[in-house]
Amino acid sequence: MLERSTPVHRLRGGAVVLLCIATAAICAGVSPALAAWAEGAWPFRRAVDVEWVPDKMTGDELAVADILTLGGHVASGENIRVMSEEGKYVPARVLMIGPGDRMRVLFAPARGVRRHYIYFGHPKAPPPPRGLDDVPIRCGLLMEMRKLEGPLASNFKQIEAAFDRSKRIIGRTMVSRLYLGFNPFNEEVEVVSRFAGTLRCPMDGQYGIAGSASDHAAVYIDGKPVLWIPDNPPDIRFNTTVELKRGNHEIVVYHINRVGEQRLTVAWKLPDADRFELIPSRAFGVLPRVTVGALEEKDRLLTADMKIDYIGECFYADHYSHRYRFTAQGAAGSSRGLVPKYEWDFGDGQTAQGQTVEHVFLTDGEYPVKLTARAGLQSDSKTQRLFVSRQYEVIDNPPADVPSAQGKIVAGYDLDKLPLKAAPWACILLERAKEMAALEKIAMRLAGLPGGVELAVWMNTLESAGQALVSDGRIDSAARVWEAVGPQSPLQPFAAKQYAKVMLWRMGNPARTVQLLEPYAAKYPQDTNLQRMYAQALVLNQKVAEGAKILKSMRGEGLPDRKAAIAGALARTIEYYIGEGDVQSGEQQWDRWQQQYPDDFLEGYSVLLRVRLMEIAKVPEAAARIAEAFALAMPRSSYAPRLLDTASRLLAKTDPVKSRALREMLKQKYPEDPLSQEGR
Numbered sequence: 001m002l003e004r005s006t007p008v009h010r011l012r013g014g015a016v017v018l019l020c021i022a023t024a025a026i027c028a029g030v031s032p033a034l035a036a037w038a039e040g041a042w043p044f045r046r047a048v049d050v051e052w053v054p055d056k057m058t059g060d061e062l063a064v065a066d067i068l069t070l071g072g073h074v075a076s077g078e079n080i081r082v083m084s085e086e087g088k089y090v091p092a093r094v095l096m097i098g099p100g101d102r103m104r105v106l107f108a109p110a111r112g113v114r115r116h117y118i119y120f121g122h123p124k125a126p127p128p129p130r131g132l133d134d135v136p137i138r139c140g141l142l143m144e145m146r147k148l149e150g151p152l153a154s155n156f157k158q159i160e161a162a163f164d165r166s167k168r169i170i171g172r173t174m175v176s177r178l179y180l181g182f183n184p185f186n187e188e189v190e191v192v193s194r195f196a197g198t199l200r201c202p203m204d205g206q207y208g209i210a211g212s213a214s215d216h217a218a219v220y221i222d223g224k225p226v227l228w229i230p231d232n233p234p235d236i237r238f239n240t241t242v243e244l245k246r247g248n249h250e251i252v253v254y255h256i257n258r259v260g261e262q263r264l265t266v267a268w269k270l271p272d273a274d275r276f277e278l279i280p281s282r283a284f285g286v287l288p289r290v291t292v293g294a295l296e297e298k299d300r301l302l303t304a305d306m307k308i309d310y311i312g313e314c315f316y317a318d319h320y321s322h323r324y325r326f327t328a329q330g331a332a333g334s335s336r337g338l339v340p341k342y343e344w345d346f347g348d349g350q351t352a353q354g355q356t357v358e359h360v361f362l363t364d365g366e367y368p369v370k371l372t373a374r375a376g377l378q379s380d381s382k383t384q385r386l387f388v389s390r391q392y393e394v395i396d397n398p399p400a401d402v403p404s405a406q407g408k409i410v411a412g413y414d415l416d417k418l419p420l421k422a423a424p425w426a427c428i429l430l431e432r433a434k435e436m437a438a439l440e441k442i443a444m445r446l447a448g449l450p451g452g453v454e455l456a457v458w459m460n461t462l463e464s465a466g467q468a469l470v471s472d473g474r475i476d477s478a479a480r481v482w483e484a485v486g487p488q489s490p491l492q493p494f495a496a497k498q499y500a501k502v503m504l505w506r507m508g509n510p511a512r513t514v515q516l517l518e519p520y521a522a523k524y525p526q527d528t529n530l531q532r533m534y535a536q537a538l539v540l541n542q543k544v545a546e547g548a549k550i551l552k553s554m555r556g557e558g559l560p561d562r563k564a565a566i567a568g569a570l571a572r573t574i575e576y577y578i579g580e581g582d583v584q585s586g587e588q589q590w591d592r593w594q595q596q597y598p599d600d601f602l603e604g605y606s607v608l609l610r611v612r613l614m615e616i617a618k619v620p621e622a623a624a625r626i627a628e629a630f631a632l633a634m635p636r637s638s639y640a641p642r643l644l645d646t647a648s649r650l651l652a653k654t655d656p657v658k659s660r661a662l663r664e665m666l667k668q669k670y671p672e673d674p675l676s677q678e679g680r
Contacts (some may be wrong), residue, residue, distance in 0.1 A: 038083050042119035044072040046443040047293030050109045050116065058377040063109045063290050064119060064174050069101045070295060070382040072121040079125030082108040083117050091135045093170040099387035106136055107173065139285035141197035145170040148190040152215065152258060156225040159254045165193050175470055176281040178253055178266035179289050192256045197284050199251040201244045205271025209237035213255055214263040236267060294329045303347040304373040304382040305329040310391040311358065312401035316448045317428055320386050323401055327356045328371055345370040351416030360406045361388040362422035407433025408492055415442045420452050425591045439465055440477045447484035459494050466498055473618065475506045493520035497530055505614060508622030510540035510629055528554060532598050540629040541642035551599045558596030566598055574609045585618045604630065604639030611646055624650040628662060641666060643674040
C-alpha cells in the first residue's frame, strides 16, 4: 500500500541524490505525442522519453519520472500503467504520491525504446497483469525512509526489525550512491532507511567494505550481514573484507538516524587497490535520463497543462519566500490554428495572464494553482496542488534571489487579496525593493488589523516599514500608517510610541506628541522609552515642571560617577555621525545617551545635536520648531541662544518672516551673546 508523502523532497550539498529524475512537466522542444491511446479508460497520460546510450545498454535499466498530475491521479496511485511506444506494457510502480499533485514513477523501459507513456487517473482500473508491478532493482538504489518507531538498534537483527516495525513511510526515491548528507525528503530526524540494489563487482577477489554513519547502519551482501557501523567520526575505522565473485550481487543497507542531520557513507576497496573509495554510481548501474512530456487528456481537443520551474529562494528576517516560473502548455490535439490564451490563479489571491509568468509565494504551504486555457469556443481548466517549500530535489544549491528582485514582483500584486499570513513578508520585500507606494498600502492594511498576526513579526515589520517611509521622505505616509492602528489594537502602546516619534522628531509637533502618549503614560509607568519621550514632549510643549519632574525621577542606565565622561563620549560620537551625514547611526547614539542619562535633555546640548540630525534628515522646518520650543521652554539654558540662531538659519529661505522674528528674539533675550550680533 503506497503511503502519501506530505513533505517536500530535499537535496543539500553533500547528499548525492539521483539528478536524472525528470522535472514534473514538459521541457521546451519536446513534441506532443501522437501515438494511439492505450486500450482501457485511462483519462490522462504523459509521454516520457528515455535517453539511451547504445553501447552501454545492459537490459537492467530503470527509469524514474516525476510528473505533475494536475489532480488527475487517484489517491492510492495504484492504477497507473506504463506502455512503450509499440503499445506494450512494461513493469512499473509508483514510488511516491505527493506532496501536492505529483507522482514519482519507477519503470523498466523496453530496451532501446525511446518513447514511453505513463497512463493514470483510471477510476476503476483492472488489476495489472501478473508481474507488471514487480520492478527488480538491478539499476540504481531504491531508498525507502520510514519514521522510526521503537528503540535504537544495536545489532543486525534489531536494525532489520526496526525497519519492519516502522510503518509510516516518509518517502521513496532512487539514489545513485550510498552517500547521504541529510534527510532528502523533509526535516524529520528520527528515521530508519533501507537502500536496496545490485552491486556490480568488476573482478573476483577480496573486497574491503567500510562505512561511516550517524547513528547506526548495517551492510548486507547477498542476504548476509557483512558490516555493522556504529555512530562514529567520518572515517573508515569500521571495515571488513568479503570474498566476492565478478558479477552482480544483491546489496542492502539499513540506516538509523536519531539526532542531527543524517550521515551515511559506504566505501569499498577493490581487490587490486590499496585504499578505500566511495562506491561509484557505475557499480550500481546508472539510470538513463528521462524527459517528461505534456499532459494529454483522452478525447479532448484542448488540454490545459503547465510546466513549473523553481527559480529562486529568498532569505530575509529568518524566513524564506519562493519564486516560480509557470509556463502554459497545450497538449496534442489542441484547437488547431488558434493561439490559446492563458489565465492563472495562484491560490494566494493573485492572478495573472500570459503563457509564461513568474510568481512569488510568500509563505510555505500547499497552493491550488489553476490554469485556464481558451482557444476560440473551447476552454479547459486544470488545477495543480503545488507544495511550496525549499527545493533540493534535483539541485544541490537552490538559486538565491535578493529580496529586491522578489519585491518587484510582489509590487504588482493585489495586496488587498493577499492571505493575512503573507502580508508581513510582502511588507518586508516591498521595503527592500523600495516600492514605497505598495509598501504604504500593505503597511496600512497591517496597521488596521485587529489581530491574527504574530505580535513580534507584526511589530518589527511595521516598525521597519515606517522607518523606510520616513527615510524616503514620506513622513506623512509613515504618520498615516501609525494613525491607522486602533486604540484597542494589540500593537498599542508600541504604535503610539512610533507615531509620537514621527510627530516629535520628523514633524516637530510636541503638542500632538503629548496628546498621543498621554493615554499610555499612566498605564505603562514601567515603559521607560515611553515615559522619556512623553517627558521630552512635555518640556518642548512648555510644560517644563511636569516634564522635568519625570526626567529627573527616571533611573538612567549609565554610571553616575562617570556621567561626564560617558555623555561626552556619546556627544562626540553623534557629532561624528552628523559630519558623515549618517542620521540613523546618530539617532541611535542619541537614544542611547538619553537612556543612560535622561535628565541631560534639560541641559540643552543633546537637543541641539538632535536638531542638527533633523536638519540632515531634511526636515528643516520641524527642526526649527524643536529648536525654538526648547529655547522658549528653557531660556536659562546656555544653549538657548544657539538654538534660536539655528532655528532662524533653518527658516531663512523657506520662511524669511519667521526667521527674522527669531533673530529679533535672540537679540532681545540675549543681547550680550555674540550670536545676536548682525551678520552672525
